[in-house]
Amino acid sequence: MRIAIEKNAKILALFAIACTAVVGLTYELTKGRIKQQEQQELLSTLHAIVPDDAHDNDMSAHCISVNDPLLGANEEQIAYLATKNEQPIAAAITTIAPDGYNGKIHLIVAVNVDGSISGVRTLKHKETPGLGDKIELRKSDWIKDFSGKTLEQLLSNRWAVKKDGGMFDQFTGATITPRAVVKAVKNTAAYFNKHKTTLFEQTNICGADE
Amino acid sequence: MKLNEEYKELAWQGLWKNNPGLVQLLGLCPLLAVTSTVANALGLGLATLLVLVCSNATVSAIRQWVPKEIRIPIFVLIIAAFVTCVQLLMNAYTYGIYQSLGIFLPLIVTNCAIIGRAEAYASKNPIKQASFDGLMMGIGFAAVLVVLGAMREVLGQGTLFDGAHLLLGEWAKTLRIEVLTLDSQFLLAILPPGAFIAMGLLIAVKNAIDDRAAKHQPQVEEQSIERVRVNFES
Numbered sequence: 001m002r003i004a005i006e007k008n009a010k011i012l013a014l015f016a017i018a019c020t021a022v023v024g025l026t027y028e029l030t031k032g033r034i035k036q037q038e039q040q041e042l043l044s045t046l047h048a049i050v051p052d053d054a055h056d057n058d059m060s061a062h063c064i065s066v067n068d069p070l071l072g073a074n075e076e077q078i079a080y081l082a083t084k085n086e087q088p089i090a091a092a093i094t095t096i097a098p099d100g101y102n103g104k105i106h107l108i109v110a111v112n113v114d115g116s117i118s119g120v121r122t123l124k125h126k127e128t129p130g131l132g133d134k135i136e137l138r139k140s141d142w143i144k145d146f147s148g149k150t151l152e153q154l155l156s157n158r159w160a161v162k163k164d165g166g167m168f169d170q171f172t173g174a175t176i177t178p179r180a181v182v183k184a185v186k187n188t189a190a191y192f193n194k195h196k197t198t199l200f201e202q203t204n205i206c207g208a209d210e
Numbered sequence: 211m212k213l214n215e216e217y218k219e220l221a222w223q224g225l226w227k228n229n230p231g232l233v234q235l236l237g238l239c240p241l242l243a244v245t246s247t248v249a250n251a252l253g254l255g256l257a258t259l260l261v262l263v264c265s266n267a268t269v270s271a272i273r274q275w276v277p278k279e280i281r282i283p284i285f286v287l288i289i290a291a292f293v294t295c296v297q298l299l300m301n302a303y304t305y306g307i308y309q310s311l312g313i314f315l316p317l318i319v320t321n322c323a324i325i326g327r328a329e330a331y332a333s334k335n336p337i338k339q340a341s342f343d344g345l346m347m348g349i350g351f352a353a354v355l356v357v358l359g360a361m362r363e364v365l366g367q368g369t370l371f372d373g374a375h376l377l378l379g380e381w382a383k384t385l386r387i388e389v390l391t392l393d394s395q396f397l398l399a400i401l402p403p404g405a406f407i408a409m410g411l412l413i414a415v416k417n418a419i420d421d422r423a424a425k426h427q428p429q430v431e432e433q434s435i436e437r438v439r440v441n442f443e444s
Binding site (some may be wrong): 007128 | 246275276277279280283284287288290291294295298299301302303305366373397400401
């Protein structure tokens, strides 16, 4: 009996080691490529919301960690900073719209130093397919409406969906989702305008690859 | 000759008679959840196929060394290892599909079709047959996924192969077909209830075809074949 248990335990351990080795090996082989893919995804998003010719630094390598109730939740967010000749140009801040129809909507909002919106993209969401998912660029151009909106528009009471008397379209059958996004963009811009002088002085946490 | 017969039988079982999706009704959770487009369905189908072939081959290769009492944990270990590898590979090479499949990629581990084949067939048969069985079962499952994905995508969005370039590379952008122009999307088809209804229709169609075939040749007696049906308490 004891011998049988010992034998089985040994066999099981051997298989566990072998399987872990295979997974470890695959991880080692794909690690670089996965990181590269994630980096590329980040770069193309940043490129889409902050024009390349506006700044001369590598945004993906210059970022700071931020945390503020205006950014939707008590979670660490990342702000990627754009500078030209060392002068602040814009910041792309990841943020959360906490009141989506189906939980949190993760966004990245780029704000220029003059307070205007440079661009917005949806990073992750669980909104209803076919209704609320029009906040994705793949489904609709709606999210591009934010690009180029000025500080005055941001502060006016028309910064809302049309149903609330504002200037942004809502979707047929889905008002909650765009409302949440519109509000989150406004809050993020407000956060940036309040803190923009200090943001660019914080220590860079992205830096060069180790 | 006998071997040929066996391969034929395995193919027939996997693709039609004992199809994991339509007859065994295994792995319904990913089947219903990710089939909102053909591209997603194909991505999950191929991932499942790959895991099924690899796990069947491995389980068959080690069948002499595995004591009966601990076979299930070992099968689970092997399957989980292969799923993790496939997940890492898809993360590295098909990033877009990896993102849209989300949690359902690691959930392949819990697909009963895979451990079912390991237990019912691969653990008792030589490597070649076991791999072939995995291949056929995998193709059967992937085919159901793709058909379901196509039905829902055409009805829901009016397109076919939307987003196929995420899986197959840039050239696949030309595959996208606008079948119907819809002013607004047909929500029922995209949401989970649509998946259940479409799945029910598919099973009904399969049963109708089987009934018809049975009526056309009533004189042929049912051959006595080894049942490879899974009786798993999962």
